[in-house]
Amino acid sequence: MAGRLYGVGLGPGDPDLVTVKAARLIAEADVVAYHAARHGRSNARAIAAAYLREGQIEEPLIYPVTTESTDHPGGYQGAIDEFYADSAERLAAHLDAGRDVVVLAEGDPLFYGSYMHMHKRLAHRYEATVVPGVTSVSAASAVLGRPLMERDEVLTVLPGTLPPDELAARLAGTDSAAIMKLGRTFEGVRQALETAGRLDDAWYVERATTDRERHARLADVDPATVPYFSLALLPSPAATAFATPQAGTRAPGPGAVTVIGLGPAGREWLTPEAQAALAEADDVVGYGPYVNRVPANPRQHRHASDNRVEAERAAFALDLAKRGRRVAVVSSGDPGVFAMAAAVLEVSEDPQWKDVPVRIVPGLTAAQAVASRAGAPLGHDFCIMSLSDRLKPWDVIATRLTAAAGADMVIALYNPASQSRKEQLVRARDLLLEHRDPQTPVVVGRDVGGPEESVRITTLGDLDPATIDMRCLLIIGSSQTRAVNRGDGSTQVFTPRHYPA
Template sequence: MTGHLYGVGVGPGDPDLITRKGARLIASADVIAYHAGAGKESNARRTAAGLFPQGVVEEELRYPVTTGATDHPGGYAGALADFYEQSAARLAAHLDAGRDVVLLAEGDPLFYGSFMYMHDRLAGRYPTEIVPGVPAFAAATAAAAAPLVRQTDMLTVLPGTMPEPELARRLADTDAAIVLKLGRTFPAVRRALEAAGRLDHALYVERVSMPGQRWLPVAEVDADTVPYFALVVVPGDTRNGRRSRQRGAVVEADAGRSVRDQPAAELLVVGLGPGPDGWLTPEASAALAQVDHVVGYGPYLDRVPQRSGLTRHASGNTVELDRARHALDLARAGERVAVVSGGDPGVFGMAAAVFEAAEDPAYADVAVRVLPGVSAVQAVAARAGAPIGADFAVVSLSDRLKPWTVVERRLRAVAAADLVLAIYNPASRSRTHQVATAQRVLLEHRRPDTVVVVGRDVGRAQESLTVTTLAGLDPATIDMRCLLIVGADATRVTRAGVWTPRWVQG
């Protein structure tokens, strides 16, 4: 009979925080294993050593490297993969011999713990049980007496090793946060907190529950003194409404003044382009650097750099009018606001939704200004060559806001007029037949060898561009990430690319 593998969380460092079940298993173990950093004592062992039974076999699993620098032929990842395989083999030998193995884990075994890599390799072969432990962030909030989340607050746990702009964005988008893995990352984490407007309320906790524990505001921490065993707590604290603006509440006007008394209001509608930062116009960049609020669909907001004083208001993809009204409410209250839209906001973007919402007399004092962006059709056309060099039309295949009969009528009119056609929103998970139907309708008027360009994720890392024909187009390969350009009779494919002559023969 094989032995049992136990992953036991020993908490953040104080032996008194080990659970009773964990203590019982440690005290009765045949083998106790623990990880240790290169050249360092194992913190898990130090925490639990007082519970070790006499004569227990110890297995120290010492990491060969702690940073990315190694001469291993597989690099850092290869060195760690070999280490985990060797460690698993050492533990498997004990388990095969019928000995129970307790593998200690700092904090909780399944929360950024090394135990997980042994679990991946051994749990399918041996009886395994996991005993949870107190995670460091729970002990840190207790030590600092900092309530972390209340009611419907959202908590985000972030590693300090994230890219600084991404870390700042996520800090701005959540109610409460924990940032782990500090040490050398602390300066970047501090900058990200400042950019997210969260620095003033952020708490730094070091060596929680261990000798030398201390906590203080992040703003007062000397970066040169920060150890790896430190974390940042950003409380949610919704009692004072500090986060309510990011939840969609309307900002109130100054006391004693009505909205009508406020200075003339303006709402910007900003086009972000199809994706790459290089396709964002200087005008749009300057506008986003000056506003205090950005409103938009979540993935588009992700592309707006976070900075101090900027509040983000994310929403889903099908609530355009609600989003527009919220932005108008903010602007009417005197806030500097931008609604962001992918591509150009006037091409199947947020501009029309904002103008529709702005028809309400309540927003009569709010001026709307649209800042254009590079549209998806321009981006795909540029990648292909010059397929829209002559007259062209743009149609969306989405029938969410118009009947499909209208879409078909417009497709036939464009095809009969021999216009180049750019097709937006060709398909989605719930709309799978429209591309095939559009292909059939167009073939009623166009030659089977009519040029078709399929651009997918143009401007992004996974970009692809396919040139095919109207008859050769496979609708099953088209999804929402695609934009199609169907050529006119004169559109041609040459060595230089796809292009449509500006002239038309009579």
């Protein structure tokens, strides 16, 4: 008896938005299939991971091409058609053997989903059930808090791949719209919205409901930052009731600046105190990627800037507060550790801002986050240093690094390398090896808490500076730091709380 095919919608990204039926079918399936790019990572599998069980057969369906060129004789479309045909036959082999197959689909399986290509090729041969999921359009509307349509209004869903002139004509003839498939099409979509006279009403939503969610007015978005998993939304015209306050409106009560630590990554790293402070703000000020981590609120104004203008950013925030605004200045990690708290307090010494209250709300540091993933390498005395010589000369860094190494302290190194700073870590490693055994444990944490998190344990002798970039944090052990292999095959690093007499 042949197996049954299921196209299972997983919703827009939050695993909690997977339906009860979808979760049950995933757990019961003999075979779980999912589409993935050539790097092998699958958003669909990541969403469904909590519902998978041991012993299931996984079938990653890896696209041969995405946006790049191909030497397939049929061109791009020929390569994709051949891929879908081969994938369908791989699934058919399981179905013929009596195995039930669940094909995971982000959002809804039949709403711009890859599952539809399996359904077209297999549903006439086998029993097939489609389990709907929450679409990205619904998720975008929800995170913006803006209705899609009301009463007799018409919603139109459009692909951003349409020529800008045709897209503009369709936008001019509808009440509400969702424009899918952004990424490389973003500038054409923006042009179409402007031509249709709808740009001021348009919103941008990226990876809705995930920890990488970002949303803002579309006119304010940098095209270079737009991924494929994003959309443009023209909400219901009736949503003008939700309009952003006009610039220059004053918040009730006196203004103030609150410098807030967002922690090292997603919302789960944010403290309740920080959440409350963000909720009270009229304006959010900070380096662009950090501002993007704060959920957009139409009531608030967002002011993103480059990472090299800390003093200007601080002055701007203080000036807003002087005019009666409640301003949140956001930093990754803790704002008092190589971040905006010192910059704001330094600039606030200027007499023109002496009456502006400044409050600091702490956050979980990157050093703490990396240490927790590795074990307890900061269990005894430690110091934190930045290897960046942008704000202090290398001679000072070398002197402090030598002193910390000579004192046998664990050292957490921030900003170890960047595209323009490669030699500093090489020189730092050489200095440390003058005081530390080459077998000293080293923890390398990258993007901890983020989607590309990696933590690896190496030694000072084996540390390769070429593998380190700006998103890494290093923890260099002391003479007492130990790396212990656990029964499950993992390695944990800790520094004992006692020190030999």
